[in-house]
Amino acid sequence: MSTWKLGRHFSELGHEVGVFSFARQGHVELDFGGLWHGVADGGQSSVVNLQALKEALDSFAPDIVINQMPYEREIGALLKKRKRFLLLGCLRNTLFSVKGNLTAYVRRTAPGFLGRFAENQRLQSLFLLLHRIRHRRDLRWILDTYDRFVMFGPPNLNELEYFIPDYDRDRIRLIPNSIPYVQATVPEKEKRILWLGRVSHEQKQAGLALDVWSRLCGLLPDWDLDIVGEGPALAELKHRVEKDKLERIEFHGRQMPDEFYRRSALFFMTSAFEGFPNTLVEAMSYGCVPVIFDSYPVASWIIKDQENGLLVPPFDVEEMTNGLRELAESADRQIWAERALAGVRQFRIDQVGQKWQELFDQELSFVSVK
Numbered sequence: 001m002s003t004w005k006l007g008r009h010f011s012e013l014g015h016e017v018g019v020f021s022f023a024r025q026g027h028v029e030l031d032f033g034g035l036w037h038g039v040a041d042g043g044q045s046s047v048v049n050l051q052a053l054k055e056a057l058d059s060f061a062p063d064i065v066i067n068q069m070p071y072e073r074e075i076g077a078l079l080k081k082r083k084r085f086l087l088l089g090c091l092r093n094t095l096f097s098v099k100g101n102l103t104a105y106v107r108r109t110a111p112g113f114l115g116r117f118a119e120n121q122r123l124q125s126l127f128l129l130l131h132r133i134r135h136r137r138d139l140r141w142i143l144d145t146y147d148r149f150v151m152f153g154p155p156n157l158n159e160l161e162y163f164i165p166d167y168d169r170d171r172i173r174l175i176p177n178s179i180p181y182v183q184a185t186v187p188e189k190e191k192r193i194l195w196l197g198r199v200s201h202e203q204k205q206a207g208l209a210l211d212v213w214s215r216l217c218g219l220l221p222d223w224d225l226d227i228v229g230e231g232p233a234l235a236e237l238k239h240r241v242e243k244d245k246l247e248r249i250e251f252h253g254r255q256m257p258d259e260f261y262r263r264s265a266l267f268f269m270t271s272a273f274e275g276f277p278n279t280l281v282e283a284m285s286y287g288c289v290p291v292i293f294d295s296y297p298v299a300s301w302i303i304k305d306q307e308n309g310l311l312v313p314p315f316d317v318e319e320m321t322n323g324l325r326e327l328a329e330s331a332d333r334q335i336w337a338e339r340a341l342a343g344v345r346q347f348r349i350d351q352v353g354q355k356w357q358e359l360f361d362q363e364l365s366f367v368s369v370k
Helices: 002-010 047-060 073-081 099-109 112-117 121-145 156-161 209-214 232-245 258-263 278-284 317-328 333-343 349-366
Strands: 019-020 034-039 064-067 086-090 148-151 172-174 190-196 224-228 247-253 262-269 290-292 311-312
Touching: 002 290, 002 349, 019 047, 034 047, 047 073, 073 086, 073 121, 086 121, 086 349, 099 112, 099 121, 112 148, 121 156, 148 156, 148 349, 156 172, 156 311, 190 258, 190 278, 190 317, 209 224, 209 232, 209 317, 232 247, 262 278, 278 290, 278 333, 290 317, 290 333, 311 317, 317 333
Parallel strands: 019 034, 064 086, 086 148, 148 172, 190 224, 190 262, 224 247, 262 290, 290 311
Antiparallel strands: none
16 A cells, blocks of 8 residues: 555656566556566565566666565565666564564464463573574665665664664665545544454454453443454454454444544554554544554654553553543543644655655765666
């Protein structure tokens, strides 16, 4: 979605835009520029798909390449070898997806019986050390390969310093994700609370949404919960709602989210980690007051706690329940909603697009492109 939004905006600014995807199928039709894609299974590991990328580069002859898969060495090596353009690596995730979710990481990666001891602190420390060594190596390779490395914002610099204390700050540029617009005023709201995202456990911790609602529904008898999204845990959540006889909760599957943002007064997230959560800033752009776990670096950058939303200690279900109840019953909820609008205006696509344009203008002047 970020690729589509930016590509369209670049096109509106007068740039000729091409997109290459390593997926063989499932693409939407673009209303701007050109689309090339892989022709075989295997993604970037397929020699056939790498050849397709070479042909796309020769056909399109770009001045600038933005690679949103900078960790994939096959892609980076190919781009660097054929380089006649400004080469930008663009990371759309947090560097702390492991550090902030260590138990799940150990459980998933530990060999054999060790997975049963995923909560053991010594084992976690060992796995974190090994991860840090590997990730340091990968990040150094990225910084050596790309002319500039684009990250979301200031919190990412702290992440990068954790892995590479002596990194070259001049090679980093900070540009967040974007939203198309921000409502001029807060839309009329209903007494509805919204959870929206991929219905999964490891990252989104969707089950915690029901943990919260099981405590909250009796405290707010005239409020409803909407769960919007699909994913591997959806059937499990529906079964639990039936088994526990949870009331005033609706599952909507995958939907265009705008109308849900428009009508919902409150929005909450239960994620263990995020890069830059589009759903959070999109919800705030409609005046949904957010309550989220302070479980990833950009959380406290986007949300000013007790001002335009609430940050809850990870993963304190009771505190999240209390926060949602406090806002639902607050006479100042309209003020909070107006602050939410104000807080995300910096992420409008016209402002974010300007940052990209400034990067293009500056770096094409100073980076030698042969």
